[in-house]
Amino acid sequence: MTTPQDELLPATRRALLHRIAVAQTEGRAPSLAAAVVRDGQALWHGARSSVDGHGPDEHVQYRIGSITKTFTAVLVLRLRDEGLLDLGDPLEKHLPGTGAGEVTVAQLLAHTGGLAAESPAPWWERTPGSLRPDLGDVLGGQPFRHPVGRRHHYSNPGYTVLGSLVEKLRGAPWEDVLRQEVLEPLGLKRTSGRPTAPHAGGWAVHPWADVMLTEPAEDLGRMAPAGQLWSTTADLARFAAFLTHGDDTVLSARTVREMRAPAAPAEAADLADGVAYGLGLQIQHRDGRLLVGHSGSLPGFLANLTISAEDDVAVVVLANCTSGPLLGAVAAGLVRIVAEAEPRIPEPWRPLPDVDESVLDLTGPWYWGTQGFALRLTRDSDISLEPLSGPGRRSHFRANDDGTWTGLEGYYAGEVLRAVQRPDGTVSHLDLGSFVFTRQPYDEEAPVPGGVDPEGWRGIR
Incomplete structure (x- = not known):
């Protein structure tokens, strides 16, 4: 009952x-x-x-x-x-x-x-x-x-x-x-x-x-x-x-x-x-x-x-x-x-009625240096960015008419996030208040400030 x-x-x-x-x-x-x-x-x-x-x-x-x-x-x-x-x-x-x-x-x-x-x-x-x-x-x-x-x-x-x-x-x-x-x-x-x-x-x-x-x-x-x-x-x-x-x-x-x-x-x-x-x-x-x-x-x-x-x-x-x-x-x-x-009964999960494929392509893991973050598309068609694990900077972002997003909370409140494209239209990286987020840690194909050591990742010799 x-x-x-x-x-x-x-x-x-x-x-x-x-x-x-x-x-x-x-x-x-x-x-x-x-x-x-x-x-x-x-x-x-x-x-x-x-x-x-x-x-x-x-x-x-x-x-x-x-x-x-x-x-x-x-x-x-x-x-x-x-x-x-x-x-x-x-x-x-x-x-x-x-x-x-x-x-x-x-x-x-x-x-x-x-x-x-x-x-x-x-x-x-x-x-x-x-x-x-x-x-x-x-x-x-x-x-x-x-x-x-x-x-x-x-x-x-x-x-x-x-x-x-x-x-x-x-x-x-x-x-x-x-x-x-x-x-x-x-x-x-x-x-x-x-x-x-x-x-x-x-x-x-x-x-x-x-x-x-x-x-x-x-x-x-x-x-x-x-x-x-x-x-x-x-x-x-x-x-x-x-x-x-x-x-x-x-x-x-x-x-x-x-x-x-x-x-x-x-x-x-x-x-x-x-x-x-x-x-x-x-x-x-x-x-x-x-x-x-x-x-x-x-x-x-x-x-x-x-x-x-x-x-x-x-x-x-x-x-x-x-x-x-x-x-x-x-x-x-x-x-x-x-x-x-009487704890709150959550709303039932339902899929989005529609989705922007270009935004969907941005979801998943991104890296600020070596720290992993997850970008998610939320139900109200805004996005969120948060650490893959543990504490760290996180925020929801409101979509702007020009294809960028504005942070709503925490360190990123008011900061603008944009997806930077290559000449061929593919996304190179995310720019968030000058911070560069890449698909791989220190991605060689992205313009990481200060550059990436050409010798790449290595162990102790």
Whole structure:
């Protein structure tokens, strides 16, 4: 007897409920709601305690804080994919006069622009956005805290600037663009800039007594692209599925993979935890898994979205308290429960529907000097290059229109691989960023830099 793939086993469901129940009780959260996604579908929703006297379900809104940044990053990458900007463009090219124009779009996305973590006082999360009507009020007179590009330094003003960039290039308010280009295409009907009933109220829980205090819910104004949104576990489950698999109406699978790849080094304090940052997504190695997503917090609310792409499991956890349960740990625990109790069933192998014979001829062993590598044609018609055995440099490569390929990861990220032909049209060697890969170790018929000893291979005499 088998369990349908769109259901979880009863034991798994109970383990998930137990995990969030412990988190809500020990974390002293007024309410906590969660969802689990697999194969692009929400398979489980759970919640503890109450909102307005009723148990919260998957349609109750919570404020999601900095998960908003991931939505903003999606809008920016749409602009890039449409050719309206390049990630290497300095801000000044598109949004002049900010005082931070030397920072590139990519650096803003990855928090490596050196900008301050917060806007000038008063604290923007607990004061009206009307106090900061212009970018100058957000960035202040001295926007930089570090040299541009030197280190990862999380910056809320940086994502405010990205929101303004979206507005400039689209000619419409950030929230309107978000609704038209992301929320509506993905069916996120309960995600909005302002709460709509039913929604949770935000609370501060006293650290030494079981009593609560209402937190203000400010409209963040210009800072909205950094943390304004309200959403539900149902909507964020759909968003997590999109960040795992892509959706060509919004961003391709290739682009969301790019978002999930490290784009900034870990801060020194995070090195032990293996934390890094991609393009609008946080990255962490935890419990032997690579987890990507984003956390969020505003007064009265905590939020977390976590994805294990390898396990095809995503988790959303929301709570309405300023501090308390460690939602990152809760989300990682929920991922682990599903991944270990019900390991992913791989897709059945199927042959490619079509193949380019010239690319097929390139597959097989190649040698960089004496080290053997295997070039493989992958299912998405891209290629991969990896050592025949043991560790070493490896990468997938994306096909370009001119017959070359561009590396997507590791040492070869951004480097161009091309097959160099002889006058008769046969392939002499592969050139990868000036490295020559030959069919035989130091092939005499290929132009190996430095040449090949004419005496050939020999033993000790």
